[in-house]
Amino acid sequence: MSFLLPCPNCGPRDVNEFAYQGEVTKRPTQSPTLRELSSYLYFRENVAGVQREWWYHRLGCQAWFQAERDTRTNEVLATELTEPVSAEGAPGPEATPALGENPTL
Amino acid sequence: MRLGPRPGERIDRSDEVTFTFRGKPVKAFGGDTIGSALFASGQRIFSRSFKYHRPRGLLCCSGHCPNCMMTVDGEPNVRVCVEPVREGARVKPQNVRWWLNWDLMAVTDKIGGPFTPVGFYYRTMIRPRRAWPLFERFLRSAAGLGRVDKHAGRKRRFDTENRHVDVLVIGGGRSGVEAARQAQIRGEDVVLVDEGPEPVERLGFPVLWPARAIGIYEGNLVPVEAGSTLVRFRAKHIVVATGALEQPLLFPGNDLVGVMLPGGARRMIELWSLRPGRRAVVLAGDDRALALAGELEAAGTEVVRVVDLRREQLREIEAWGRYGRLESVSLDGETIACDLLLASGARQPAYSLLAQAGARVEYDAKRGIFVPADLPDGIEAVGAVTGRVGRVAVTPATFNGASRTDKCFACICEDVTDKDMKRAIAEGFDSLELAKRYTTVTMGPCQGKLCHLPSIRLYARETETDEATIGTTTARPPWAPVSLGLLAGRPHEPAKRTSMHDRHKDLGARMMWTGAWRRPHSYGDPEAEAKVVHDSLGLIDVSTLGKLLVRGPDAAAFLERLYPNRFADLKVDRIRYGVLGTDGGRVMDDGTIARLDEELFYVTTTSTGANTVIEWFDWWNAVWGFGVETTNVTGALAAVNLAGPNSRELLGRLTDLDVSNEALKYLDAKRAQVAGVPCLVLRIGFVGELGYELHFPSPHAEYLWDTLLGEGADLGIRPFGLEAQRILRLEKQHILVGQDTDSESNPLEAGMPWLVKWEKDDFVGKWALEHVRERGPREQLVGFELAEGLGSVPAEGGQIVVDGKPGGRVTSARWSPQLGRPIGLAWVPSRLAHEGAEITIKMNGGFEQGRVRLKPFFDPDGGQLRS
Ligand code: FES
Numbered sequence: 001m002s003f004l005l006p007c008p009n010c011g012p013r014d015v016n017e018f019a020y021q022g023e024v025t026k027r028p029t030q031s032p033t034l035r036e037l038s039s040y041l042y043f044r045e046n047v048a049g050v051q052r053e054w055w056y057h058r059l060g061c062q063a064w065f066q067a068e069r070d071t072r073t074n075e076v077l078a079t080e081l082t083e084p085v086s087a088e089g090a091p092g093p094e095a096t097p098a099l100g101e102n103p104t105l
Numbered sequence: 106m107r108l109g110p111r112p113g114e115r116i117d118r119s120d121e122v123t124f125t126f127r128g129k130p131v132k133a134f135g136g137d138t139i140g141s142a143l144f145a146s147g148q149r150i151f152s153r154s155f156k157y158h159r160p161r162g163l164l165c166c167s168g169h170c171p172n173c174m175m176t177v178d179g180e181p182n183v184r185v186c187v188e189p190v191r192e193g194a195r196v197k198p199q200n201v202r203w204w205l206n207w208d209l210m211a212v213t214d215k216i217g218g219p220f221t222p223v224g225f226y227y228r229t230m231i232r233p234r235r236a237w238p239l240f241e242r243f244l245r246s247a248a249g250l251g252r253v254d255k256h257a258g259r260k261r262r263f264d265t266e267n268r269h270v271d272v273l274v275i276g277g278g279r280s281g282v283e284a285a286r287q288a289q290i291r292g293e294d295v296v297l298v299d300e301g302p303e304p305v306e307r308l309g310f311p312v313l314w315p316a317r318a319i320g321i322y323e324g325n326l327v328p329v330e331a332g333s334t335l336v337r338f339r340a341k342h343i344v345v346a347t348g349a350l351e352q353p354l355l356f357p358g359n360d361l362v363g364v365m366l367p368g369g370a371r372r373m374i375e376l377w378s379l380r381p382g383r384r385a386v387v388l389a390g391d392d393r394a395l396a397l398a399g400e401l402e403a404a405g406t407e408v409v410r411v412v413d414l415r416r417e418q419l420r421e422i423e424a425w426g427r428y429g430r431l432e433s434v435s436l437d438g439e440t441i442a443c444d445l446l447l448a449s450g451a452r453q454p455a456y457s458l459l460a461q462a463g464a465r466v467e468y469d470a471k472r473g474i475f476v477p478a479d480l481p482d483g484i485e486a487v488g489a490v491t492g493r494v495g496r497v498a499v500t501p502a503t504f505n506g507a508s509r510t511d512k513c514f515a516c517i518c519e520d521v522t523d524k525d526m527k528r529a530i531a532e533g534f535d536s537l538e539l540a541k542r543y544t545t546v547t548m549g550p551c552q553g554k555l556c557h558l559p560s561i562r563l564y565a566r567e568t569e570t571d572e573a574t575i576g577t578t579t580a581r582p583p584w585a586p587v588s589l590g591l592l593a594g595r596p597h598e599p600a601k602r603t604s605m606h607d608r609h610k611d612l613g614a615r616m617m618w619t620g621a622w623r624r625p626h627s628y629g630d631p632e633a634e635a636k637v638v639h640d641s642l643g644l645i646d647v648s649t650l651g652k653l654l655v656r657g658p659d660a661a662a663f664l665e666r667l668y669p670n671r672f673a674d675l676k677v678d679r680i681r682y683g684v685l686g687t688d689g690g691r692v693m694d695d696g697t698i699a700r701l702d703e704e705l706f707y708v709t710t711t712s713t714g715a716n717t718v719i720e721w722f723d724w725w726n727a728v729w730g731f732g733v734e735t736t737n738v739t740g741a742l743a744a745v746n747l748a749g750p751n752s753r754e755l756l757g758r759l760t761d762l763d764v765s766n767e768a769l770k771y772l773d774a775k776r777a778q779v780a781g782v783p784c785l786v787l788r789i790g791f792v793g794e795l796g797y798e799l800h801f802p803s804p805h806a807e808y809l810w811d812t813l814l815g816e817g818a819d820l821g822i823r824p825f826g827l828e829a830q831r832i833l834r835l836e837k838q839h840i841l842v843g844q845d846t847d848s849e850s851n852p853l854e855a856g857m858p859w860l861v862k863w864e865k866d867d868f869v870g871k872w873a874l875e876h877v878r879e880r881g882p883r884e885q886l887v888g889f890e891l892a893e894g895l896g897s898v899p900a901e902g903g904q905i906v907v908d909g910k911p912g913g914r915v916t917s918a919r920w921s922p923q924l925g926r927p928i929g930l931a932w933v934p935s936r937l938a939h940e941g942a943e944i945t946i947k948m949n950g951g952f953e954q955g956r957v958r959l960k961p962f963f964d965p966d967g968g969q970l971r972s
């Protein structure tokens with residue numbers, strides 16, 4: 001990957017400045033069944049085409065935003081800071097950002 | 106050997122340079138390459154081939170083939186024909202077991218050896234299985250090119266540079282220079298890169314020379330190797346002017362020393378004033394090669410025969426030599442003595458970069474070459490790379506006669522012969538992509554520059570199809586070999602140091618890594634340090650804790666949603682322990698949360714978790730839009746933990762704050778001046794003894810550290826390190842997230858079910874934890890102890906054996922000087938997670954019996970912590 005990604009705050013930047021956090025998904029709101037929960041936690045559409053996804057400008061302004069990207073060409077159609085969605089459409093993956101070695105209190 | 110001075114030569118005869126070759130001095134001129142100087146000194150054999158160890162000499166003189174690779178100043182696989190000479194350079198041949206002119210391994214060429222036919226070792230050496238290690242040792246010592254100097258250290262510095270331009274021109278031939286000039290006239294920001302060896306005409310625009318474009322990546326990213334710098338170009342527009350590459354002819358003996366590509370001989374004469382040979386035969390596939398005959402004569406080479414392959418159809422060519430050096434060639438049966446054979450077929454457009462960028466490549470049957478088509482936006486091609494190579498000969502795939510005696514190489518990098526290719530087809534590898542992987546044709550150092558087209562031709566003929574049907578294999582970066590150091594860049598190893606770092610060093614601390622942080626492991630004797638904390642007073646630098654401010658009208662509600670426990674009811678100036686979980690219910694980080702006022706919380710995280718936690722907070726807030734702001738103050742604030750029975754006494758001496766147990770209770774958070782430094786005083790006790798964490802602006806760190814040690818001297822204060830802290834926290838059964846938990850752990854099973862407040866409507870991880878609660882705990886994190894006086898400690902990760910099978914694991918274990926026995930934390934099956942249960946731990950090559958302990962070993966009821 002070496003495409004440019006336009007940060008809504010900073011403009012087009014090398015994709016390596018960003019952290020990718022997966023597809024935007026819908027978070028269940030009330031006691032989901034195990035199947036519903038598993039599909040929210042572990043299943044992704046993985047489309048060959050345009051998808052909406054989370055990005056974080058880690059080496060820049062440190063803002064979270066969403067992008068519409070064509071997964072076949074890495075063409076980024078749009079990026080935007082999100083409007084709050086109250087509990088709906090919460091972050092996707094079972095994303096436990098990797099902890100470093102030897103975490104110590 | 107050197108010709109008289111010639112106009113336009115690149116060497117500067119007044120500038121004498123000396124380097125060594127196998128320890129012996131070689132004289133050269135400025136402007137020479139190591140290869141040209143060696144040739145001038147009489148050297149003809151430059152390397153030994155990969156498999157058969159056949160002698161090889163200069164072939165292309167442009168850095169494209171594998172024939173002149175040597176080790177220069179410890180760096181292997183340097184193409185000496187394009188490597189400029191430098192004073193004192195140490196040059197050695199490689200892939201040779203004795204000496205270039207007499208190589209022990211060359212027997213493989215005569216009698217066959219481990220590598221003889223393609224795929225031989227896949228098929229042969231796997232049986233008998235037992236013997237494989239033996240075979241492998243031999244193969245490994247025989248395989249590979251060059252030796253990496255393991256003791257080289259970091260002599261060379263590599264750098265990365267980013268550059269943005271309007272136009273990047275790759276290739277400095279006539280068309281490339283013209284394209285750059287036009288861009289400059291249009292007022293565009295243009296840079297031209299060229300790999301050499303011919304110098305580029307300078308017309309005012311910036312030129313990187315010699316510099317090689319490694320590939321074209323998406324987003325018009327072009328990494329360029331420029332000496333020790335990797336320049337990453339981002340160009341709005343890329344002009345590819347990489348020209349065309351002379352293609353070798355396939356005939357027996359086509360790799361003999363003295364068989365050259367015409368362009369190589371031309372460069373020898375023009376750049377370095379060398380006479381490439383005494384008697385030459387020219388087999389010309391185009392006008393350029395034809396024109397070379399005149400140049401050769403002018404350089405004193407007798408041209409005995411010139412064949413224009415476009416007019417004269419040759420059927421059989423075979424070259425003969427002695428000791429690997431060309432002596433004669435026979436053309437359709439007519440034998441001609443010569444020591445130089447200049448042979449080339451078509452000039453194939455060097456389209457690789459264009460194909461990487463997404464261009465289609467199609468076969469032009471009339472001219473027998475592949476040409477690029479359908480260039481993507483932002484990519485332009487000019488000059489010979491577009492297919493404008495003049496009239497070229499369409500030669501047969503091979504010129505093998507029936508009576509051939511020598512090998513005919515399709516790929517000189519990997520020593521793949523025409524017979525190897527035929528065998529691959531016979532074995533069913535009838536697609537070129539497969540055959541490429543099986544025979545490794547095109548996979549050597551030339552990356553297909555000299556063997557791609559010939560191998561396609563050969564394949565088309567043998568499979569009785571045509572070149573268009575066979576097609577090309579996928580072009581991938583790098584286009585030219587690139588050293589790993591260049592890709593790795595500078596040897597940055599980021600290290601974070603606390604503001605008290607130098608004090609630890611002064612005290613003789615043994616430092617260790619925790620994530621990117623450098624921390625004191627101990628100041629000499631960790632067990633004694635742990636004892637001091639129990640007996641009197643210890644001081645530890647905990648500046649590495651992540652520290653975040655969460656501020657805003659919704660701060661409490663926000664934390665309620667992120668943590669499984671409650672924060673809305675946390676009173677101002679009070680502290681609560683919290684464990685962060687994922688939506689899968691997994692433990693992610695932990696720390697303490699202090700409420701500083703209604704709308705302001707001070708959150709600490711693990712030492713390595715600060716960035717992760719702040720990203721996590723901000724992510725959820727991007728979704729939910731709470732009225733909250735987070736600020737990372739990890740670096741701005743330093744922190745120490747003052748722990749031990751005398752800690753209250755020392756703190757009281759240095760502050761006006763009422764430090765009595767009534768005024769400053771366990772889990773109180775107060776702001777106060779300590780020794781004149783504004784501090785946040787947190788009464789918490791990770792190590793189990795009465796203790797206070799002081800968080801304060803880091804510029805005061807050394808001052809406060811010194812003051813605490815000085816003022817506490819009569820109270821027996823001593824600094825303690827991480828190792829003592831680990832012993833102490835185990836005595837208290839405080840877990841370390843990431844050490845005692847992993848990505849599968851949840852708070853219910855990790856011994857913290859009390860933390861989860863089910864009555865809350867929602868919190869991150871609630872839905873998953875509900876399902877865990879339903880199924881009940883499977884394994885649990887518990888404390889354990891081993892027999893008193895047992896001298897050794899189980900390894901972290903050590904197995905717990907249940908009914909003769911692995912049933913759990915030790916996550917932490919230490920010898921406790923306080924208890925006189927090994928203690929630790931371990932995951933055990935739930936049925937064993939009760940007080941006093943017997944567990945069996947595999948250690949010391951045998952088994953030891955341990956006992957589950959659910960309550961802290963030290964101060965089980967927390968009385969001391971609260972008093
Ligand atoms: S002769 Fe040096 S690379 Fe070909």
Ligand SMILES: [Zn+2]
Nearest residue numbers: 007010057061
């Ligand atoms: Zn940004």
